[in-house]
Amino acid sequence: MTPQQQREEVSKAYVAAVAAQGGFKLGTWTQDDDCLDVTVGAAGTLGGGTLAGPKLDLQLKASTDQGHDHPEHIAWSLSRAHYDKLRHDAVLPRLLVVLMLPEKLEHSVEHGADKLVMRRCAYWTCLLGADAIRGTAESTTVHLAKANVFSPDALKSLLEKVSREETL
Amino acid sequence: MKPRWAQQAGSLGPAVFRRYLATAGWESSERSKTWRYTCDHATGPVTVDVPKRQEFLDYERRVVELVEILATVEERTPSSVLFDLGYPAADKLAFRFESTEIQSGTISIDDAWRIRGAQRQLLLSAAHSVLEPLAHHPRLSKTEAVEFLASCRAAPPRAGSYVAPVLVPVAPAMGQTGLDDPFPRRVTKLLATALRATSDALDSGQDELLLTGARSGLSSNLLGAFSELRPPGQGYLEVSFTWAPGRKAPDTPRVVRFEHTLFDAMAEAARVLRETTPSPGTTLEGYFTKLERSPRDTTAPGEVALVAQVEERPNSTQVYMTLSAQAYQAALDAHGDAARVRVTGTLARNGRRFVLRNPGDVVRVLDDDDT
Structure with missing residues (x-):
């Protein structure tokens, strides 16, 4: 397995663990724009909403490059095409989720008889309706606020908003 | 991984899915970005969402999910669901051949030729029986029946075992007029009835019943044509009917199956009817x-x-x-x-x-x- 494949599998495991902890189901993983894609959903309505079976599409990236990591945000570069896709209106809300892994990949997961630890954390952002890239630049850098941790509670809160048909 | 048929699904507009679901009896409600359809299934209520606009970035992905759910509910492959979505205004007759001589979904050219010829005769025979239920039609040349045959389409064979579909265009119903079904639907309905009668007679060993079923569409012509649909080698033929969604489906069996051992009896019944029925x-x-x-x-x-x-x-x-x-x-x-x-x-x-x-x-x- 290549290091990139390893990062991808670890990031899938992260999302699966977060979703499972919240009792949410994951769809089938696909690959799109060099990102791993998956739909996560819940049964029934949530958070007093009226939309049953709320779902989100996640576009997942992972990196061990600490250069992305800033005090208040994660900086992530997107191609123009990819950025425009994430801005575009869609049936389901679409999140960019970036998992920051330890610099040494082998530190990502620690296993013992009493625990299984996955290190570091993923952050999310929703670019729906964001401004277009100006001029002829072929890429842009987006900031994923560190307040937007991709955690079981955060995922639940996001799905509740979807069920209430609110903007994320 | 995206299924191979994803692009085809994505090319169908929302109206195609909506009409299909509505005709199949799904209940609809409107959401901000989708029409939501629900139906009762043995395992519980099932919900699908039809995106309102094809311009949505994830339109293709959402309709792929929709097709996959339909395939599960209807207990068939997504490809066959997609095929029916693409040809809504038609009754679809699928002739599926399964036998020792069918490899990778292919058959000999001679068999393919035989099968298409027999399908042609089958439809023409059924059409004549709709016009006049006879045990034997001396000539299959009545104008309305011939024109009906000209409207039918042979769809491309499908993967898997050898499947030779036929499409019979059927106009959707317009309100509750109480009028008879249009001629093409009367033909496919009679054909379904005739095949069921044939299957019941042969399965129960009462072959002689094939000789008294003119009113059910059993003519020498139909039985002769059907006997020519025997599968290559040892196996079976399964004929399934998918009714055009725009018109109420008849109360006839959807699928009928014939083992290769039954085709000789059909040929013999055809011969007896032909030679004992007066031809004015x-x-x-x-x-x-x-x-x-x-x-x-x-x-x-x-x-x-x-x-x-x-x-x-x-x-x-x-x-x-x-x-x-x-x-x-x-x-x-x-x-x-x-x-x-x-x-x-x-x-x-x-x-x-x-x-x-x-x-x-x-x-x-x-x-x-x-x-």
Whole structure:
């Protein structure tokens, strides 16, 4: 397995663990724009909403490059095409989720008889309706606020908003 | 991984899915970005969402999910669901052949040719039976039936076992008018009924029931055509009907299956019906070979035998008939001149003999008639 494949599998495991902890189901993983894609959903309505079976599409990236990591945000570069896709209106809300892994990949997961630890954390952002890239630049850098941790509670809160048909 | 048919699904607009679901009885409600459809399933209520606009970035992905759910609910492959979505205004007849000689979904060219020819005859036979339920149609040439056949489409064979689909365009219903179904739907409905009757008779070992089912569409023509649909080698044929969603589905079985051992019985029933059913309005052309009448009474009718081509028989056959005195004289004259003649009547069997009942006038066939 290549290091990139390893990062991808670890990031899938992260999302699966977060979703499972919240009792949410994951769809089938696909690959799109060099990102791993998956739909996560819940049964029934949530958070007093009226939309049953709320779902989100996640576009997942992972990196061990600490250069992305800033005090208040994660900086992530997107191609123009990819950025425009994430801005575009869609049936389901679409999140960019970036998992920051330890610099040494082998530190990502620690296993013992009493625990299984996955290190570091993923952050999310929703670019729906964001401004277009100006001029002829072929890429842009987006900031994923560190307040937007991709955690079981955060995922639940996001799905509740979807069920209430609110903007994320 | 995206399924291979994803792009095809994404090319279908929201209206295609909505019409399909509505006709299948799904209940709809409107959300901000989708129409939501629900139905009751054995495992519980099922919900699908149809995006309102094809411009949504994830439209293709969402309709792929929708098709996959439909495939699960309807217990068939996503490809077959997609096929039906693409041809909504048609009854779809799928002839699925499964046998030891079908490899990778392919069959011999000869078998493919045979199957398509038999499908053609099957539809034409059923159409004629809708117009007039006979045990044997002497000719399959009625205009409405022929025009119906011209409207039917052969769809491309599908993967898996060999599947040769046929599409029968059926116009969607317009309100509750109480009018009869259009002709194409009456044909496919009769065909479904006829196939079920055939299957029931053969499965129960009551083959003779095939001889008394004209009102159910069982004619020599249909049974003969169906016997030509035998699977290559040992196996079975499964015929399934998917009804056009724009019109209420008939209450007939959706799928009928025939093991390869049953096709000989169909062929035999076809033969018996063909040879024992009188065929009115049959015109025969040939030469008189026997003429018998009492020499003492030239005003009496006479018995003659005409050597003619009878239906699908490879060689000419003697057909016996009783002619009126006048017709007998014409026959005598024609025989003397070695002239070819034409006579019309009801062709029937009398034991092993062909007879022409109620023959009309004896008409000489002129040389020009042959061109």
